Amino acid sequence: MVPRPEYLKSDFPEYPRTYCEPLSFRGEPLLRGRHRIHPYPAMLHPLLVDFLVKQYLSNTRAVILDPFCGSGVTLLQGLTHGHDVVGFDINPIALLISEAKTTAYEEETFRREYDDLKKNILRKGAIDVPPIKNIEIWYDSRVVADLGRIRYVLKRKAYCYSSFFTTCFAWVCRHQSFTRNGEFKRYRMLENKRLCMRNEVIPLFLSHAAAMMEVFLQSALPTKSTRLELRDVETGLPQDLEADLILTSPPYGDSGTTVAYEQYTSFGFEWTNDLTPHFQVARDYYKMSLGNKKDTCPKLAHHDILMDTVGSIDTIDSKRARDVLCFFNDYYRALKNVARSLKPGGHMCFVVGNRTVKNQKIPMDQITAAFMIDLGLTFDSITVRKISNKVMPSQNSPTNITGYKSDTMSMEYIVVCHRNP
Numbered sequence: 001m002v003p004r005p006e007y008l009k010s011d012f013p014e015y016p017r018t019y020c021e022p023l024s025f026r027g028e029p030l031l032r033g034r035h036r037i038h039p040y041p042a043m044l045h046p047l048l049v050d051f052l053v054k055q056y057l058s059n060t061r062a063v064i065l066d067p068f069c070g071s072g073v074t075l076l077q078g079l080t081h082g083h084d085v086v087g088f089d090i091n092p093i094a095l096l097i098s099e100a101k102t103t104a105y106e107e108e109t110f111r112r113e114y115d116d117l118k119k120n121i122l123r124k125g126a127i128d129v130p131p132i133k134n135i136e137i138w139y140d141s142r143v144v145a146d147l148g149r150i151r152y153v154l155k156r157k158a159y160c161y162s163s164f165f166t167t168c169f170a171w172v173c174r175h176q177s178f179t180r181n182g183e184f185k186r187y188r189m190l191e192n193k194r195l196c197m198r199n200e201v202i203p204l205f206l207s208h209a210a211a212m213m214e215v216f217l218q219s220a221l222p223t224k225s226t227r228l229e230l231r232d233v234e235t236g237l238p239q240d241l242e243a244d245l246i247l248t249s250p251p252y253g254d255s256g257t258t259v260a261y262e263q264y265t266s267f268g269f270e271w272t273n274d275l276t277p278h279f280q281v282a283r284d285y286y287k288m289s290l291g292n293k294k295d296t297c298p299k300l301a302h303h304d305i306l307m308d309t310v311g312s313i314d315t316i317d318s319k320r321a322r323d324v325l326c327f328f329n330d331y332y333r334a335l336k337n338v339a340r341s342l343k344p345g346g347h348m349c350f351v352v353g354n355r356t357v358k359n360q361k362i363p364m365d366q367i368t369a370a371f372m373i374d375l376g377l378t379f380d381s382i383t384v385r386k387i388s389n390k391v392m393p394s395q396n397s398p399t400n401i402t403g404y405k406s407d408t409m410s411m412e413y414i415v416v417c418h419r420n421p
């Protein structure tokens, strides 16, 4: 008999897993169409979102909510299917990217604004550099001057499509920094790599913006509504919100030991935070991230799957066990708020990863299913797919020790529940 693969094994038969090969979308790029404007860690695959939207919604106009919207993959795909979309996140760069992607662009204005921006940047006028700590460690001085030149124009001009241009700018701020490629955390390149880096700020910005403008103009959106808000969903959702489909990928753990979204986006954040008044936040906004509020008193003792897992970690490292519990405590509270917005008959799809802590696999898929049942929903399925192209380093650093690596998750688990009509 063929042995059951590790990712399908389960100690909790009430939440069975099924593998689905076609959902791996082998050979299908993750960064496609408008999503190419700015990569984001742990993005959903647009084709997976298309599949789930078609699976759980008819063609009738409906409301899709993504409470952890990140770079807005669910939002953009939802709009293209003719639905209204609502997205929340605590990360201002995530919302900026989402806004740029979900805007409908009018060609003449778009081209005129691009030409105006280009003319002003090439004029090589004044520069505007924000106060960035240790700026010289992260950038060459010529790069700083050219980024300051672009920023100067963006700050002074009230472009209709400023979120598009600012997103392209945020992308260049990261691209031209000394941060290492393939890392989410801020790790400085080695000296030999830094010395080889050329200042390409202005040509890169202009060519990226020009290329993306063509892509955006080719993919006109149906005029449906988009609601985007900076919001910590653990503290609550708008009372009036009613969603037909909730489709999201939540964080898998605290941002210190899993995906450091805020470090990945920090270069764009430092250069653009005051350019985006509607998404402007305090520097320490990431403390609101699930699992980062370490002062909470973790409870949740009645959830067997979680307690079995935490118990095994506790025998090896009680601090890490407590961190995991803190994360799931925050996650449960967020889920409770999110579930309230689901209409009767609506579906909730959470795409999660099962990470390993101290060699103990955390079955976040089954914990999510158990939480959803606890909140009054009905279990449908857990589908497993291989990730062949996620925006993830090939290995990740689960500790804060530079260079210490462990295997990155290579499977995604799609947990689906519904509210009875």
Ligand SMILES: C[S@@+](CC[C@H](N)C(=O)[O-])C[C@H]1O[C@@H](n2cnc3c(N)ncnc32)[C@H](O)[C@@H]1O
Pocket (backbone or CB within 6 Å): 040, 041, 042, 043, 044, 067, 068, 069, 070, 071, 072, 073, 074, 088, 089, 090, 091, 094, 231, 232, 233, 234, 248, 249, 250, 251, 261, 288, 289, 290, 334
């Ligand atoms: C896995 S990412 C989402 C990626 C997204 N699906 C995409 O395709 O780009 C999880 C997101 O949750 C956000 N997040 C973490 N804690 C949050 C909270 N308390 N409230 C709202 N968003 C939060 C993070 O900033 C991050 O953008």
